[in-house]
Structures are given as C-alpha cells and as structure tokens.
Amino acid sequence: xxxxxxxxxxxxxxxxxxxxxxxxxxxxDPHMIVVDCETGTATNILDFRDTFxxxxxxxGVAEQSGVSFAFGASRAGLHPVVPLFSAFLTRRACDxxxxxxxxxxxxxxxxxxxxxxxxxxxxxxxxxxxxxAIMRSLPGxxxxxxxxxxxxxxxxxxxxxxxxxxxxxxxRGDIAKYDIQCVPEGHVFRYGKSTVLREGTDIxxxxxxxxxxxxxxxxxxxxxxxxxxxxxxxxxxxxFDNETIAASxxxxxxxxxxxxxxxxxxTGSAVAECLAEYCPAPMRRVGIMDQxxxxxxxxxxxxxxxxxxxKVVEAALxxxx
Amino acid sequence: MEYKNKSTIxxxxxxxxxxxxxxxxxxxxxxxxxxxxxxxxxxxxSSHVGGELSSADIMAVLYGAVLRVKPEDPDWDVRDxxxxxxxxxxxxxxxxxxxxxxxxxxKLFNEFNRVGGYLQEHANMELPGIEAPTGSLGxxxxxxxxMAYAARLEHxxxxxxxxxxxxxxxxxxxxxxxxxxxxxxxxxxxxxxxxIVDYNKYIISASTYEVMDLEPFTKKWEDFGxxxxxxxxxxxxxxxxAFEVANDIDTAPGRPRVIIADTNKGMPISFMMKDAxxxxxxxxxxxxxxxxxxxxxx
Numbered sequence: 001x002x003x004x005x006x007x008x009x010x011x012x013x014x015x016x017x018x019x020x021x022x023x024x025x026x027x028x029d030p031h032m033i034v035v036d037c038e039t040g041t042a043t044n045i046l047d048f049r050d051t052f053x054x055x056x057x058x059x060g061v062a063e064q065s066g067v068s069f070a071f072g073a074s075r076a077g078l079h080p081v082v083p084l085f086s087a088f089l090t091r092r093a094c095d096x097x098x099x100x101x102x103x104x105x106x107x108x109x110x111x112x113x114x115x116x117x118x119x120x121x122x123x124x125x126x127x128x129x130x131x132x133a134i135m136r137s138l139p140g141x142x143x144x145x146x147x148x149x150x151x152x153x154x155x156x157x158x159x160x161x162x163x164x165x166x167x168x169x170x171x172r173g174d175i176a177k178y179d180i181q182c183v184p185e186g187h188v189f190r191y192g193k194s195t196v197l198r199e200g201t202d203i204x205x206x207x208x209x210x211x212x213x214x215x216x217x218x219x220x221x222x223x224x225x226x227x228x229x230x231x232x233x234x235x236x237x238x239x240f241d242n243e244t245i246a247a248s249x250x251x252x253x254x255x256x257x258x259x260x261x262x263x264x265x266x267t268g269s270a271v272a273e274c275l276a277e278y279c280p281a282p283m284r285r286v287g288i289m290d291q292x293x294x295x296x297x298x299x300x301x302x303x304x305x306x307x308x309x310x311k312v313v314e315a316a317l318x319x320x321x
Numbered sequence: 322m323e324y325k326n327k328s329t330i331x332x333x334x335x336x337x338x339x340x341x342x343x344x345x346x347x348x349x350x351x352x353x354x355x356x357x358x359x360x361x362x363x364x365x366x367s368s369h370v371g372g373e374l375s376s377a378d379i380m381a382v383l384y385g386a387v388l389r390v391k392p393e394d395p396d397w398d399v400r401d402x403x404x405x406x407x408x409x410x411x412x413x414x415x416x417x418x419x420x421x422x423x424x425x426x427x428k429l430f431n432e433f434n435r436v437g438g439y440l441q442e443h444a445n446m447e448l449p450g451i452e453a454p455t456g457s458l459g460x461x462x463x464x465x466x467x468m469a470y471a472a473r474l475e476h477x478x479x480x481x482x483x484x485x486x487x488x489x490x491x492x493x494x495x496x497x498x499x500x501x502x503x504x505x506x507x508x509x510x511x512x513x514x515x516x517i518v519d520y521n522k523y524i525i526s527a528s529t530y531e532v533m534d535l536e537p538f539t540k541k542w543e544d545f546g547x548x549x550x551x552x553x554x555x556x557x558x559x560x561x562x563a564f565e566v567a568n569d570i571d572t573a574p575g576r577p578r579v580i581i582a583d584t585n586k587g588m589p590i591s592f593m594m595k596d597a598x599x600x601x602x603x604x605x606x607x608x609x610x611x612x613x614x615x616x617x618x619x
Contacts, residue, residue, distance in 0.1 A: 065463040065501035072467020075452060077475055095457050104446045104454045
C-alpha cells in the first residue's frame with residue numbers, strides 16, 4: 001500500500017456499512033422501520049427491505065410525506081430511520097423536519113447520504129452543500145458527520161441512545177485511491193465528542209467527513225516541511241465539542257477547517273463560533289466557496305471545488321508562514 | 322398560572338357514553354360558544370374562528386361519539402388517533418379536549434395565545450392528547466398514514482386495534498403534500514384511516530373556487546382509490562352515520578375512507594357567514610363578542 005492510500009473511505013465501505021448496520025439494527029429492534037423515498041437503490045439499503053419486508057416502507061418520490069410519515073410512525077411506537085439523499089431530505093422536507101421532527105422532539109433518526117459533492121454524476125441539484133447549516137440551525141437537533149465506515153457503524157449503532165432526533169451525514173465515497181479507515185483501532189465514537197486523531201503543536205487541522213483523510217495527508221506533508229500539525233476529526237457538529245476544539249487550538253494557536261460543504265454555515269462556521277467565544281485564533285476555511293456544484297467525475301470535481309489535501313496544506317502554510 | 326378569566330357561559334354538555342343526537346347537538350353548541358369565548362379571552366383577542374365554527378359539528382361527533390380515548394391515560398397504546406391537520410383550528414380542538422377531560426376547562430380562557438401558556442395557536446406536543454404538531458398545512462394526512470401503518474405492523478395478528486382520524490381543510494387540499502398522503506394511504510391499503518374534509522369553500526383570500534378550484538372533489542378522491550362519502554357537515558345524525566360507515570371494515574376492505582363534509586365558514590354567526598373572507602381569522606371586540614353569543618342563544 002502506497003503512502004497515498006493510507007487514509008480515506010471507499011464507496012463500498014461506506015454504503016455497505018450503512019446497509020449492513022441497518023440490517024443489524026433491524027434484527028435487534030423489532031420496532032425499527034426504514035422509510036425510503038426511492039433513493040434506496042442508490043444508497044444501497046435494499047438488504048433491509050429484503051430482510052424485513054414491510055418494515056421497509058417506500059413513499060414514492062415524496063420526501064415531505066416521508067418525513068411526516070416517519071413522525072406519525074414514531075408517535076405510534078415505531079422507530080423510524082430515514083436514509084435519503086441529504087439534498088432532498090434537508091431541502092425538500094425542511095419544514096416537515098423543523099415542525100414534526102425537531103419541534104416535536106421526535107424519535108426519528110435521519111441519514112443524509114451522498115452529502116456534499118459526492119453524488120458527482122448528478123450535479124448541483126442532487127449535491128448537498130448546505131445540509132449541515134440547515135440541520136444545525138434546528139433547535140434540539142443532533143448533527144454528526146462520520147469520517148469513515150467504522151465511525152459510521154458506531155454512530156448508527158449508538159443513535160437510539162440519543163434522545164430525540166439525530167442527523168448523520170455521510171458521503172457516497174467512490175474515490176478508489178482512498179480505501180482504508182481514518183480512525184484508529186479501538187476508536188470509540190461518541191455523540192457530542194470530536195476526537196484528536198494525531199497530536200501536534202503548530203497548527204490544528206480540523207476536518208469533517210471525507211476531508212478528515214485530507215487533513216491527515218496534509219499533516220504528513222507539513223511534517224516534511226518541518227511543521228507539527230494536530231488533526232481533529234470534528235464529527236460532533238451539534239452538540240458541538242467546544243472543549244476538544246478549543247483545547248487543540250489553545251495549544252497550537254491557529255486552525256484550518258476542512259469540509260465537503262459550503263464554508264458558510266458548516267464546520268468552518270461552527271469552529272469559528274467556538275474559537276470566537278473560547279479561544280480567539282487565526283483560522284482559514286477550506287471547503288466549497290459559496291458555490292453550487294456541477295456534474296462530472298469526482299476526480300475532477302474535488303480539485304475544482306478545492307476539496308484537496310493541497311488546499312489544506314496551502315491554507316496551513318498561509319497561517320504558519 | 323393564576324386564572325383571572327372566569328367564563329360565565331353555562332356548561333350545557335358533559336361527556337357520557339352513548340350520547341344521543343340531541344346531546345351531540347348540544348355539545349356542538351357548547352363547542353361554538355367556547356370557541357367564541359376562547360377567542361375573546363385569548364392573548365391576541367383572536368383565533369382562526371371561521372374554520373373553527375365550520376368544523377364544530379364534525380368535532381362534536383368525533384369527540385362525543387367516535388373517538389375511543391382515555392383522557393386520564395392520553396398515551397393509551399390502542400387509543401384512536403385524531404390529527405387536526407388544519408392546525409390553525411386548534412381552538413375548537415382544545416374546546417373538545419377540555420370537554421372530554423384532557424385538561425381543566427379554565428385553561429381555555431386563560432392560556433390561549435399567551436406567552437408561557439399551555440395552548441398554542443398551533444398545537445404542539447407538550448399538550449397530552451395532541452397527536453401531531455400541525456399548522457404548516459398539508460402534513461397531517463402523512464402523519465395519519467404513519468400511525469395507521471404502525472397500527473398494522475405492531476398488531477399483526479389482529480384487526481387494527483385503533484383508527485386514525487385526520488381533519489383537513491379544503492384550503493389545505495391545495496398543498497402538494499396532501500396529495501402525497503392521499504396516494505400513500507391508498508398504496509398502503511390503510512382501511513383504518515379516516516380523513517374528514519371540512520369543506521367550507523373558503524381559503525384565506527377568497528373562495529376556494531376562485532383561488533384554486535378543487536372540483537370535481539368527490540371524483541378526485543374516488544379516482545385516487547378512496548372510499549368517499551359526501552355529506553352535510555352540519556347535520557349531526559348524517560355525520561354520525563358517515564362515521565359508522567367509515568368505521569365498518571366491510572365498507573371497503575383495503576381502502577382508506579374520506580368524509581367530505583360540506584360546511585359553511587363561520588357557521589352559524591351571521592356576520593361571519595356573510596363575510597367569510599374576513600373571518601378566516603378574526604378579532605372579537607366587546608360588541609362582536611356580544612353579538613356572537615346572542616346568536617348562539619345567550
């Protein structure tokens with residue numbers, strides 16, 4: 001395995017993990033149902049349908065109805081999981097989520113699949129660059145983004161332990177060269193807790209989702225240039241883990257954030273809120289620069305929109321220089 | 322909260338099993354008076370009074386003769402579910418709930434639209450007995466599908482142990498999500514789901530016909546696979562019979578049921594019925610309040 005293949009997540013890893021873990025949960029919990037709106041083929045969750053039959057309910061292409069249905073089912077004692085393309089879940093059904101999931105404190109768990117640019121062939125309409133912003137702004141909503149299949153699995157297994165609604169953001173993946181997990185062996189995911197993946201003293205590289213792997217690679221490159229970078233997997237977007245983030249930046253004195261999301265309203269904004277209140281420090285944001293996406297291969301899209309290791313390094317050097 | 326407003330209107334109806342049609346008519350009158358009283362005493366002196374009055378007879382039949390609920394155990398697992406999908410008409414729902422014993426009657430006149438109060442203009446889940454937060458229109462039928470489906474999944478070996486009732490407004494039937502729910506109920510074969518449309522023919526700005534015509538309304542529901550009854554929504558015996566038919570599994574096995582109730586906005590207050598456009602929501606000053614009560618026999 002070359003150096004370049006050390007970090008990241010694969011299509012098969014993320015999607016298969018979602019599918020397998022939903023089935024595992026379904027065996028454990030006879031009240032669990034999955035509500036789909038015809039993205040189940042793409043998100044690879046049909047094993048749940050094939051295993052549990054009518055505990056998998058499809059709405060047709062009707063996200064608004066799907067979210068309201070999930071609320072009704074939860075009010076009547078079922079435990080609904082709603083895994084949809086994050087774009088359609090959070091944009092199309094935003095009002096339903098606000099009123100009937102958030103305001104209602106409903107025990108409904110939502111999975112935002114194909115987040116950020118990671119539905120490359122479909123372009124801006126299907127890409128989700130503002131779902132963190134939407135979901136974080138809903139009072140009482142728990143929001144996490146997982147960095148790799150292992151963390152996704154743990155987040156899914158623990159989601160019923162969280163009282164009330166949860167939004168788990170995940171990527172589709174499918175970048176062949178990124179094929180192993182970011183989090184270390186023995187990693188324990190906890191809601192509300194972000195984790196330091198690598199310790200350093202000169203700068204904090206704070207990433208979410210697929211950008212965590214880029215932050216780890218950037219740390220390697222910075223090391224070659226003589227800098228010690230700390231890498232934080234900022235999975236706890238809400239409740240936000242102010243303690244871990246502020247402690248890291250208090251030590252290093254500067255931060256770069258990296259996200260597969262608009263830099264407005266996402267991880268960068270959340271970190272800025274934290275630092276402004278607890279530990280003011282220079283910072284730079286790497287992410288989608290307030291743009292709509294487009295269709296194309298992910299190999300072309302990620303560089304075009306600045307979601308690369310090089311961009312993280314560049315931003316870090318801008319602060320370190 | 323200290324209750325300063327003490328209602329002076331007489332209580333002419335109390336809950337009992339097997340109420341007669343005449344007793345349900347008394348209940349409907351009580352609900353109408355309570356809605357006016359609640360509007361007059363509300364923190365904003367207002368409510369969506371027009372639609373509350375149009376649905377008062379439907380609500381009287383539902384809470385007086387149809388819903389199997391236990392106010393002392395609002396989360397009883399096999400209770401019937403009622404969803405006020407036209408959520409702005411919470412006032413008449415609160416009046417019916419207070420009458421049935423879900424909470425103290427004085428709250429109606431002291432906690433509606435008051436900061437920190439128990440009774441929001443659009444109901445929320447803090448109030449025991451409320452099944453869904455509604456108000457942003459069009460969501461209730463999908464909620465009802467979720468509940469009716471859960472009844473079937475959770476009780477696989479017996480007939481659905483409860484029914485789900487969803488009250489819609491005709492204005493609300495211009496929401497796309499309502500039609501998503503209509504398709505879904507048919508697809509899932511939810512014959513334990515009963516929708517009622519309070520078809521008062523007015524949306525906010527004008528008649529529904531002028532704004533977004535729903536006709537041929539009966540045919541639309543039929544074509545979407547529902548078992549349809551179209552009735553006079555102010556005739557208690559007729560409404561009661563319609564619910565009996567809708568509740569009979571043999572009426573239409575595998576098909577959801579709808580009662581389209583033709584009603585009048587503001588019924589029976591003369592100045593509201595003449596000017597329904599301005600009485601979607603309304604404020605009641607002393608004079609208008611007195612006139613309403615006079616027309617309601619006080």
